[in-house]
Amino acid sequence: MKFSPGKPLEEFMIEKKGKTIHVKFRYPRMSDTEEIMRYINAVTRETEFLRNNKRVTRKEEAKWLRDTINAMKTGKKIYIVAEINGRISGSGSVESMGGAGSHVGILGIALREKYTNMGIGTRLIELLMNEAIKIGIEVIKLSHYENNKRARHVYEKLGFRHAGVIPKARKSRNGKYHGEAIMYRILV
Numbered sequence: 001m002k003f004s005p006g007k008p009l010e011e012f013m014i015e016k017k018g019k020t021i022h023v024k025f026r027y028p029r030m031s032d033t034e035e036i037m038r039y040i041n042a043v044t045r046e047t048e049f050l051r052n053n054k055r056v057t058r059k060e061e062a063k064w065l066r067d068t069i070n071a072m073k074t075g076k077k078i079y080i081v082a083e084i085n086g087r088i089s090g091s092g093s094v095e096s097m098g099g100a101g102s103h104v105g106i107l108g109i110a111l112r113e114k115y116t117n118m119g120i121g122t123r124l125i126e127l128l129m130n131e132a133i134k135i136g137i138e139v140i141k142l143s144h145y146e147n148n149k150r151a152r153h154v155y156e157k158l159g160f161r162h163a164g165v166i167p168k169a170r171k172s173r174n175g176k177y178h179g180e181a182i183m184y185r186i187l188v
């Protein structure tokens, strides 16, 4: 698999309440730094269901994106942005665990709340799994807040199985503990 910055992967339209929403899934490029930072900080405000719950700075985001693109070039990671009506409003990744777990990829995904429940997350996870196979990923692993019912539903629908729950593994900003549910899917 060859990485090329900004490479388009999938494009489709969604009709919602008389409006047309244009969705494009593509690879990232360094010039996306500002847009990704803006989207990540927005999504972090909107949901409690992400492990990363701190604001990121431009400098942190640039380093993260540079490292991500390098990992994509060496076939260790897939990162796909969702450009929705021309703005980056979602993204997802699968990253190889390395070593004896090189064939195992950790999946993460987050969409801006206003674009949830339209089928975009389902399509992005399907694409991530297909792209992951191309870099040699055979097993996908993920975890979610135990009470994240929507994510759980989507993962179950896509064939993920439950491995178990680690009690108290996540703590909300208000100090409340939550279980972390671990799921997996054998791809090949």
Ligand SMILES: CC(C)(COP(=O)(O)OP(=O)(O)OC[C@H]1O[C@@H](n2cnc3c(N)ncnc32)[C@H](O)[C@@H]1OP(=O)(O)O)[C@@H](O)C(=O)NCCC(=O)NCCS
Pocket: 047, 049, 050, 109, 110, 111, 112, 115, 116, 117, 118, 119, 120, 121, 122, 123, 143, 144, 145, 148, 149, 150, 151, 153, 154, 157
């Ligand atoms: C979780 C997430 C990726 C799912 O993507 P999405 O585009 O919203 O999901 P889709 O529209 O493809 O599917 C949503 C499904 O969940 C269902 N759903 C919505 N709310 C639900 C709830 N509270 N309980 C159970 N199911 C729910 C919908 O009915 C739909 O089911 P269907 O496909 O069988 O009709 C997205 O909502 C998101 O990014 N949320 C915020 C961050 C997050 O939770 N990330 C995951 C961290 S592990």
